Amino acid sequence: xxxxxxxxxxxxxxxxxxxxxxQKVLDDKQNMxxxxxxxxxxxxxxxxxxVQSIRQVLDAFILRDELQKNLQLAQTQIIEVRQELTTxxxxxxxxxxxxxxxLQALDAGIVSHGTMRELSEELMLLTPxxxxxxALVALAAWIRDDPDLAGKALNEAVRxxxxxxxxxxxxxxxxxxxxxxxxxxISQYTARQNPSVLSREFTVxxxxxxxxxxxxxxxxxxxxxxxxxxxxxxxxxDTVDKQVARWAQMIDTLxxxxxxxxxxxxxxxxxxxxLKELYEGATVHGAAEEMFRAMFTGPVPQSxxxxxxxxxxxxxxxxxxxxEEAPLRRKEAGLQAIVDADGDKVKASQVMQVEDPLHExxxxxxxxxxxxxxxxxxxxxxxxxxxxxxxxxxxxxVQGAGRLEAANMQAMPNVVELAMEGWTDVVDGSANEExxxxxxxxxxxxxxxxxxxxxxxxxxxxxGAIFGGIxxxxxxxxxxxGGAGFASFMLIVAAVLGIWCFSEVRGLPxxxxxxxxxxxxxxxxxxxxxxxxxxxxxxxxREWEQLISQAASFRQYAESLNSTAFVANAPDQKRGA
Amino acid sequence: MPRPLINKKTTTATGLPSQQVxxxxxxxxxxxxxxxRSDRYVKALRALDAGGHVxxxxxxxxxxxxxxxxxxxxxxxxxxIIGKCYLGEPFEVHTLALDGSIIEHYRRGESLPDGxxxxxxxxxxxxxxxxxxxxDRVVCIRADGSAVLLESES
Numbered sequence: 001x002x003x004x005x006x007x008x009x010x011x012x013x014x015x016x017x018x019x020x021x022x023q024k025v026l027d028d029k030q031n032m033x034x035x036x037x038x039x040x041x042x043x044x045x046x047x048x049x050x051v052q053s054i055r056q057v058l059d060a061f062i063l064r065d066e067l068q069k070n071l072q073l074a075q076t077q078i079i080e081v082r083q084e085l086t087t088x089x090x091x092x093x094x095x096x097x098x099x100x101x102x103l104q105a106l107d108a109g110i111v112s113h114g115t116m117r118e119l120s121e122e123l124m125l126l127t128p129x130x131x132x133x134x135a136l137v138a139l140a141a142w143i144r145d146d147p148d149l150a151g152k153a154l155n156e157a158v159r160x161x162x163x164x165x166x167x168x169x170x171x172x173x174x175x176x177x178x179x180x181x182x183x184x185x186i187s188q189y190t191a192r193q194n195p196s197v198l199s200r201e202f203t204v205x206x207x208x209x210x211x212x213x214x215x216x217x218x219x220x221x222x223x224x225x226x227x228x229x230x231x232x233x234x235x236x237x238d239t240v241d242k243q244v245a246r247w248a249q250m251i252d253t254l255x256x257x258x259x260x261x262x263x264x265x266x267x268x269x270x271x272x273x274x275l276k277e278l279y280e281g282a283t284v285h286g287a288a289e290e291m292f293r294a295m296f297t298g299p300v301p302q303s304x305x306x307x308x309x310x311x312x313x314x315x316x317x318x319x320x321x322x323x324e325e326a327p328l329r330r331k332e333a334g335l336q337a338i339v340d341a342d343g344d345k346v347k348a349s350q351v352m353q354v355e356d357p358l359h360e361x362x363x364x365x366x367x368x369x370x371x372x373x374x375x376x377x378x379x380x381x382x383x384x385x386x387x388x389x390x391x392x393x394x395x396x397x398v399q400g401a402g403r404l405e406a407a408n409m410q411a412m413p414n415v416v417e418l419a420m421e422g423w424t425d426v427v428d429g430s431a432n433e434e435x436x437x438x439x440x441x442x443x444x445x446x447x448x449x450x451x452x453x454x455x456x457x458x459x460x461x462x463x464g465a466i467f468g469g470i471x472x473x474x475x476x477x478x479x480x481x482g483g484a485g486f487a488s489f490m491l492i493v494a495a496v497l498g499i500w501c502f503s504e505v506r507g508l509p510x511x512x513x514x515x516x517x518x519x520x521x522x523x524x525x526x527x528x529x530x531x532x533x534x535x536x537x538x539x540x541x542r543e544w545e546q547l548i549s550q551a552a553s554f555r556q557y558a559e560s561l562n563s564t565a566f567v568a569n570a571p572d573q574k575r576g577a
Numbered sequence: 578m579p580r581p582l583i584n585k586k587t588t589t590a591t592g593l594p595s596q597q598v599x600x601x602x603x604x605x606x607x608x609x610x611x612x613x614r615s616d617r618y619v620k621a622l623r624a625l626d627a628g629g630h631v632x633x634x635x636x637x638x639x640x641x642x643x644x645x646x647x648x649x650x651x652x653x654x655x656x657x658i659i660g661k662c663y664l665g666e667p668f669e670v671h672t673l674a675l676d677g678s679i680i681e682h683y684r685r686g687e688s689l690p691d692g693x694x695x696x697x698x699x700x701x702x703x704x705x706x707x708x709x710x711x712x713d714r715v716v717c718i719r720a721d722g723s724a725v726l727l728e729s730e731s
Contacts, residue, residue: 237608245728399611402725406717409702548704555723 071343131161179215195229247400448519468497
């Protein structure tokens with residue numbers, strides 16, 4: 001029996017096995033390389049994060065360093081300004097102290113007339129151009145009953161500064177209950193005033209009215225003038241507008257930050273900055289009411305002794321309103337603002353801008369009222385006066401808050417946009433949570449299916465299959481033609497390609513399942529985010545409604561403040577006194 | 578009698594300036610009322626939205642009440658008044674143009690004439706009964722008649 005001896009395929013099979021082994025080794029190496037690249041990627045990410053955090057630390061350091069330098073510079077400069085004030089105007093301080101000192105010495109009756117005369121005349125020589133020096137000479141002369149010198153000194157004081165001297169003598173006379181003389185000084189003082197360009201010392205008159213330091217005769221004179229000015233200036237819309245704008249600006253500074261509980265909405269909504277602005281803008285009304293209630297609650301700390309009350313006002317009159325010192329005082333205030341803001345020049349300049357009208361030499365009556373109401377101690381007024389001024393300025397506060405409320409309403413976005421996982425939608429009046437969830441789920445499902453659809457038998461495996469088929473065909477042709485060696489080789493090629501294609505096809509369902517699994521995880525996470533974000537939106541809306549409703553409460557409270565209720569009676573003219 | 582150098586103001590029998598002065602003040606810069614509006618005016622504003630069935634005579638009365646509200650105080654008169662429309666979808670706001678004295682209802686997306694569009698958002702808010710639109714100002718009127726003058730847009 002003849003056996004046809006076929007070609008020996010063993011070496012070829014061995015070679016084929018070697019090729020397959022090498023391919024496996026190559027695959028392993030490729031996997032290792034992939035893992036190494038991933039490690040490099042992770043390292044790079046970590047390095048980036050580190051660089052970012054270093055940058056943040058560096059930025060914070062530079063900022064802190066700059067603030068520190070600003071603070072140190074401001075502290076040094078403020079000392080220089082104060083030294084300059086002491087050098088140039090320090091002697092004013094002696095005269096100022098002598099003013100109330102003389103009056104109190106007169107009360108006690110323990111200082112000789114000679115000493116008073118000597119000291120006042122010496123200060124007159126030492127402080128040229130200062131109005132208070134001749135006023136004190138007049139006071140000393142009046143005390144020792146020297147009408148000639150008193151008259152001359154008084155004329156000199158009035159010549160140097162008519163307004164301040166008039167107020168000084170009016171208050172001094174009131175201290176000794178010479179009410180009709182006080183009324184005469186006051187009426188000629190007020191008649192001279194132009195309500196559009198009042199000097200800053202008019203704050204003293206406001207203080208005297210509110211604290212009841214003026215007597216029965218002077219008070220109605222001042223109140224009548226003030227009433228006329230108020231009516232006249234309120235008719236000028238621009239002047240009133242300025243006050244309303246100032247109140248709006250002040251009330252707007254009372255904003256409170258949005259609570260940190262809102263964490264999802266900032267991530268999923270591009271409308272978040274507007275929502276935050278809306279929320280924070282609505283917080284000012286409650287804060288304004290709290291501020292007003294705190295200001296109007298509790299007794300006004302003031303003495304029952306008329307002399308103490310008048311002395312307080314006199315001290316303010318002689319101490320705080322001299323035009324010569326004003327530029328240095330303004331510089332001092334600017335530097336103090338930088339110190340108060342811990343070196344933050346931007347914040348300090350904002351504060352100075354708000355306080356700007358406080359440093360003007362002349363203001364209109366309404367601005368003066370707002371200064372007293374808004375800045376209290378900084379405008380050198382007592383709490384009682386501040387209450388009086390606020391109650392007069394209440395309409396502007398109400399209008400200012402109303403403007404902020406309207407601006408807040410206008411800022412409300414028509415729709416809240418949502419953007420996550422490449423999906424965008426809006427929440428409007430007709431929005432429904434389930435519909436949004438369905439839309440999001442459908443979006444992620446679409447994306448997942450598109451990804452799954454990409455996993456199919458295409459590309460290299462398909463080409464491999466085709467070439468495998470061709471190789472098989474060629475092997476058959478070669479076998480028929482008798483080319484056994486070539487046929488065997490092509491058969492092996494076809495087999496290799498066939499095995500490879502088979503392994504690829506077998507891996508497809510697993511890859512699809514993996515993508516679907518990831519899609520399901522994505523959906524679960526995104527839906528949770530969406531539901532959380534929508535819940536936060538509902539909370540935000542509810543809180544905002546609550547906050548904005550406090551505007552009505554603030555309005556009601558501010559409108560209930562009646563200015564006449566905050567004018568104190570004079571201690572010597574209380575009922576039953 | 579010498580000829581007056583400027584046009585003489587029209588005066589009424591009482592010697593007070595007539596409504597012409599008020600009308601002239603509608604240009605930018607006139608005095609805009611910021612005090613609480615009268616009950617009569619608030620009632621007129623409410624009547625604007627009486628279900629879209631306002632008779633011609635009633636419209637005349639409403640317009641008359643609105644004119645009186647401003648002429649009695651010698652203040653600027655608004656160009657128009659916008660309010661939230663409760664006719665239901667698709668209507669959103671209604672306007673009363675004081676020139677033509679016509680009440681118009683506007684649908685969602687339909688733009689308002691004469692610069693009134695800027696006050697639309699405020700008009701849609703339930704917080705305000707109506708919004709008065711002036712040449713350079715907007716005044717929001719609350720249900721209790723209190724008013725808020727918004728900042729000048731110039």
